[in-house]
Amino acid sequence: MRRLPHVKEYAAIFRMRFINSLQYRAAALAGVATQFAWGFMEILAFSAFYRASPEAFPMEFSQTVSYIWMQQAFLALFMMWFWENDIAAAIAEGSIAYEMVRPVGLYGRWFCQAAANRLARAALRCAPILAVALLALPEPYRMAPPASAGRLLLFLLSALLSLGVVVAFSMLMYISLFYTLSPLGVRLIVATLSDFLAGATVPLPFFPDPLRAAAELLPFAAMQNMPLRIYSGNIAGAGAWEGIALQIFWLAALLLAGRLLMGRALKRVVAQGG
Amino acid sequence: MRWRVSGIGSESWEREGALRMIVLQDICKTFRVAKRQSGLGRAVKAFFSREYELVRALSNVSFAIGDGEMVGYIGPNGAGKSTTIKIMCGILTPDSGACDIDGRTPWRDRLAHVRGIGVVFGQRSQLWWDVPVIDSFELIRDIYRVDEKSFRGALGELTELLDMGELLKTPARSLSLGQRMRCEIAASLLHGPRTLFLDEPTIGLDAVSKIAVRQFIRKLNAERGTTVILTTHDMQDIEALTERILLIGKGRILLDGSLAELKRRCSARKTLVVEYSGSAPEICDGMALSEAKPGRLAVTIDPSELPVSDAIARLAAQTELLDVSVSGATSEEMVASLYREYRI
Numbered sequence: 001m002r003r004l005p006h007v008k009e010y011a012a013i014f015r016m017r018f019i020n021s022l023q024y025r026a027a028a029l030a031g032v033a034t035q036f037a038w039g040f041m042e043i044l045a046f047s048a049f050y051r052a053s054p055e056a057f058p059m060e061f062s063q064t065v066s067y068i069w070m071q072q073a074f075l076a077l078f079m080m081w082f083w084e085n086d087i088a089a090a091i092a093e094g095s096i097a098y099e100m101v102r103p104v105g106l107y108g109r110w111f112c113q114a115a116a117n118r119l120a121r122a123a124l125r126c127a128p129i130l131a132v133a134l135l136a137l138p139e140p141y142r143m144a145p146p147a148s149a150g151r152l153l154l155f156l157l158s159a160l161l162s163l164g165v166v167v168a169f170s171m172l173m174y175i176s177l178f179y180t181l182s183p184l185g186v187r188l189i190v191a192t193l194s195d196f197l198a199g200a201t202v203p204l205p206f207f208p209d210p211l212r213a214a215a216e217l218l219p220f221a222a223m224q225n226m227p228l229r230i231y232s233g234n235i236a237g238a239g240a241w242e243g244i245a246l247q248i249f250w251l252a253a254l255l256l257a258g259r260l261l262m263g264r265a266l267k268r269v270v271a272q273g274g
Numbered sequence: 275m276r277w278r279v280s281g282i283g284s285e286s287w288e289r290e291g292a293l294r295m296i297v298l299q300d301i302c303k304t305f306r307v308a309k310r311q312s313g314l315g316r317a318v319k320a321f322f323s324r325e326y327e328l329v330r331a332l333s334n335v336s337f338a339i340g341d342g343e344m345v346g347y348i349g350p351n352g353a354g355k356s357t358t359i360k361i362m363c364g365i366l367t368p369d370s371g372a373c374d375i376d377g378r379t380p381w382r383d384r385l386a387h388v389r390g391i392g393v394v395f396g397q398r399s400q401l402w403w404d405v406p407v408i409d410s411f412e413l414i415r416d417i418y419r420v421d422e423k424s425f426r427g428a429l430g431e432l433t434e435l436l437d438m439g440e441l442l443k444t445p446a447r448s449l450s451l452g453q454r455m456r457c458e459i460a461a462s463l464l465h466g467p468r469t470l471f472l473d474e475p476t477i478g479l480d481a482v483s484k485i486a487v488r489q490f491i492r493k494l495n496a497e498r499g500t501t502v503i504l505t506t507h508d509m510q511d512i513e514a515l516t517e518r519i520l521l522i523g524k525g526r527i528l529l530d531g532s533l534a535e536l537k538r539r540c541s542a543r544k545t546l547v548v549e550y551s552g553s554a555p556e557i558c559d560g561m562a563l564s565e566a567k568p569g570r571l572a573v574t575i576d577p578s579e580l581p582v583s584d585a586i587a588r589l590a591a592q593t594e595l596l597d598v599s600v601s602g603a604t605s606e607e608m609v610a611s612l613y614r615e616y617r618i
Contacts, residue, residue: 008416008419009417009419011416012413012416013417016402016405016410019409020404020405031498094398095399096365097360097365097395097397097398098395098398098400099395100363100364100365100384100388101364101365101388101391101393102361102388102417103386105385193316268367
């Protein structure tokens with residue numbers, strides 16, 4: 001099959017979803033408040049442990065603080081439980097019928113939609129969190145600014161790849177909805193497990209050794225784990241580039257798998273409800 | 275156009291000079307549906323092993339539609355109308371059979387196929403819920419790569435014809451159903467499709483909106499020569515819009531012919547209603563009483579047994595008639611009797 005790049009179409013879908021998501025200001029405010037509360041709780045818990053024996057920890061306290069604040073600021077980019085309801089509804093309730101009469105591939109369309117939704121939400125939420133965490137908080141709870149311009153660029157590259165991996169992985173979950181219509185089960189199990197393995201609850205360096213070695217090769221390690229550790233300085237130099245290579249590998253693998261599975265699912269698609 | 279009963283073949287489809295826009299040949303489609311009895315015990319059992327039942331949605335559906343034709347596709351709920359539409363739109367892949375629309379097989383060449391068609395699903399929405407309608411239209415412009423000039427042209431024309439001027443800046447969620455449906459129809463036409471599929475476009479609309487939608491569709495067909503396939507349960511839609519109807523029941527095409535012929539066939543019987551002053555007239559042979567009130571009498575007659583003029587003369591001889599009306603069966607009754615006749 002001949003495939004033309006649909007860049008302009010995808011950009012339009014991206015823009016539309018972005019505009020649409022920017023409208024939910026109340027939700028964004030509530031999100032900011034939650035993220036502050038959550039961030040403080042986590043940092044206070046960690047600081048209690050650190051006070052007991054700082055040398056027993058694989059990350060310096062300042063690194064952990066940066067990790068947590070950046071995670072809270074960009075939560076919408078990285079968290080697997082963050083769900084694109086429009087896609088789930090399209091499959092479960094049948095509005096996919098309209099999406100299939102458009103001259104755009106469904107995979108690309110949904111990918112853009114999900115990525116745009118995450119970016120819009122992160123854009124609304126990150127500024128107040130970053131401002132407070134960088135400027136207003138007292139030491140040692142204050143987040144450190146990026147160590148260098150190079151580090152910042154590396155973080156941005158890794159964050160972008162991480163978003164790609166997260167969306168490509170969640171596409172697999174959306175595709176599974178063609179086979180099982182209720183999203184709840186898949187969402188709960190997969191999202192919890194993958195967020196844990198991505199270092200959303202506890203950063204990966206805190207994992208016990210055999211588990212940590214295994215987890216660092218999984219696609220989940222290519223999610224928030226990588227950009228947050230690069231920013232906080234836990235991974236630097238050659239380690240960072242290795243991490244980015246891992247991210248590129250998983251992104252390509254997940255994209256390929258997603259496209260294949262989507263093609264299969266569409267052959268047996270049943271548009272629900274008359 | 276001749277009546278055709280399914281199974282004889284589609285050769286009887288004839289229309290001189292018109293190109294075929296849509297040809298379906300022996301399309302079959304089966305769905306697998308999970309079945310279980312009611313009750314908790316059964317539900318638990320079904321959790322471990324499901325029983326499936328195969329439901330035949332379409333059996334050997336064949337028809338052809340010419341370029342610029344307007345066809346009503348009717349049948350009771352669950353007859354297979356929407357399934358046929360979805361196959362023609364490239365959404366569903368049939369189990370077997372061939373379908374050619376403007377030279378393409380919809381499910382094989384979906385992306386190219388859908389550029390040439392417009393679709394309105396009356397029960398769903400293609401507008402983005404929380405943003406103004408114009409944003410959805412611009413997204414459609416970009417998705418179909420409609421250039422700015424033709425987009426402005428089409429938008430201006432559609433805005434005028436569908437009276438949407440005020441609606442474009444309103445978010446879809448704030449529109450009434452009638453307003454939204456006008457916008458939905460416009461959204462399906464912005465890229466200038468040659469074929470338009472309308473799946474229950476007037477469902478839930480009030481009388482004024484229905485008439486507006488019908489007028490617009492008629493105009494579209496007459497002026498642009500757009501091929502229109504319309505499914506509906508509203509027989510007034512069919513009467514107002516289509517010359518030809520396809521009747522589907524239990525997944526088979528049962529009838530293919532003109533509305534006028536269908537009417538002639540079904541509405542041989544006439545209803546005669548008279549209002550009178552004075553004594554109640556006696557009914558005679560060939561009349562069947564359907565309503566008798568003081569001052570008003572309704573009878574049905576079969577004109578082949580008793581001509582209408584004779585019937586009126588008989589009644590007039592017995593009493594003084596104030597008002598007389600004669601009517602054939604309505605489209606609704608006609609279709610209901612067709613459904614009964616085919617037991618669908």
